[in-house]
Amino acid sequence: MLQVSYIRDNRDKVLERLAVKNFKQPELVDEIIALDEKRRQTQNQSDNVSQQANAAAKQIGELMRNGKKDEAEAIKANTGKWKEEIKQLAEQLTALETELQDKLVVLPNLPHTSVPKGVSADDNEVVLENGSKPELPANALPHWELAAKYDLIDFELGVKITGAGFPVYKNKGAKLQRALINFFIDEAEKAGYSEVGVPLVVNEASGFGTGQLPDKEGQMYFVNEDELYLIPTAEVPITNLYRDVILKGEELPVKNCGHTPCFRREAGSYGAHVRGLNRLHQFDKVEIVQIVHPDQSYEVLEGMSLHVQSLLQKLGLPYRVLRLCGGDMGFTSALTYDMETWSAAQQRWLEVSSVSNFETYQANRLKLRFRNAEGKTQLAHTLNGSALALPRIVATLLENNQTEKGIKIPEALMPYTKFEWID
Structure with a gap:
């Protein structure tokens, strides 16, 4: 959530x-500024009336001590009027603050100056491309056919148990999933992240804190009886570990990682591009989250991007990095890099990670602060990234490494899978 003071002082830039x-x-900006002005005026009125009432109470006490009861009673006659005025002003203030908050939460985060203009994914900027796209034989299979051929994933069984988008991983497919999770967690710990295990359901305050609510409630699964949400990403519970926390400056940066299943309704998703593992309602992901000093967040963002890239390099997957345009960015993000791997059988790029800097947007909602060198509290910057999301990684690993003999496991994964081939 943007800070009102920043909006007020930087209207044109906002x-x-x-x-x-x-x-x-855009009219909300001026409405917010006007509401804030009215709120501050009302607060001043309330403060002034309170000062009058306090001064009168002090004066009454002095008059009573000096035996001037009649004068004291004359002043006391006004106390009821002041109390009523203070009550009315408090009610006005509460209403104004509620209206102001309702408008503030509608404003998305401001994009960084490096974010390109654009309206869709077609306008994203390719930052770099790494690795060679493998050339597969004409009879190469997409991952959903490979999964059936080698008995790795059963999509129909998932439909029977739950519905579309909930696959069942089997045999070496299940082992590959577990191997990737352990590999990603180990690599994150080598990079200085501490692993945490977090709940898979969160309350409304947590969803609001990281910006999923009220923006994405339609994409989240909701447990009505308990008013809890299934997490769309581990970002939500991991970042909320620090809600309402004031960190010491020397505690920064805070670096956490965690593996969780993720649940997304993906309402409105259909067509060939969602086939197989391309788009699921439940999938596993390892998330990295950092809380940092504002002066260092963009340097940290680049480092997080490099960490994700290192994973793709160790898996031998060709990839590219995109800087998302304004129209394709998330509601809460100031700058996002997407990493995509090349699907050789499908002949298209598949997104496998997003790494984002939220600046103070989440921290303001979370009331997540740190004590700076001067001893004053200020909002921290929060960042997170997928390192990595598993489904499309599995898809590209299966497709890109298929041979006549079987599917070759990347060398970096062999200590985790304990096998070299899927055959």
């Missing part, structure tokens, strides 16, 4: 940056 995200309600 409007300019919101335009890069194609925000459709």
Whole structure:
């Protein structure tokens, strides 16, 4: 959530940056500024009346001590009026603050100045491309056919148990999943991240803190009776570990990682591009999260991007890095890099990771602060990234490494799979 003081002091810049995200309600900016002005005026009125009441109470006490009861009673006659006025102003203040909050949560985060303008994924900027695309024989199979051929994943069995988008991993397919999770966690720990195990359901306050609510409630599974949400990403519970926390400056950066299943309704997703593992309602992911000093967040973002790239390199997967345009960015992000691997059988790029800097947007919602060198509290910057999401990694590993003999396991994974081939 943007800070009101920043909006008030930087109106034109806010409007300019919101335009890069194609925000459709720019009039909210002036409405927020006007509401804030009214709120501050009301607060001042309340403070002034309270000061009058306090001063009168002090004066009454002095008059009573000096035996001037009649004068004291004359002043006391006004105390009821002041109490009523203070009560009315408090009610007005509460209403104004609620209205202001309702408008603030509608504003997305401001994009960084490096974010390109654009309206869709077609306008994203390719930052780099790494590795050679493998050339497969004409009879090469897509991953869903390879999964059936080698009895790795059963999509129909998942439909029977739950519904479409909930696959069942079997045999070496299940072992490959577990191997990838352990590999990603070990690599994160080598990079200085501490592993945490977190709940898979969160309350509304947690969803609000990281910005999923009220923006993405339609994409989240909701447990009505308990008013809890299944997590769409481990980012939500891991970041919320620090909600309402004031960190010491020397504790920064905070670096956590965790593996969780993720649950997404993916409403409206259909067509050939969602076949197999391309788009699921439940999938596993290892997440990396950092809480850092504001002066260091963009340097940290680059480092997180390099960490994800190192995983793809060790798996031998060709990939590219995209800087997302304003129209394709997440609601809470100031700058996002997407990493995509090349699917040789499908002949297209598949997104396998997003790494984002949220600056103070999440921290302001979370009330996540640190004590700076001057001893004052200020909002931290939060960042997170997929390192990595498993389904499309599995898809490209199966497709790109298929041979007449079987599917070759990358060398980096062999200590985890304990096998070299899927055959």
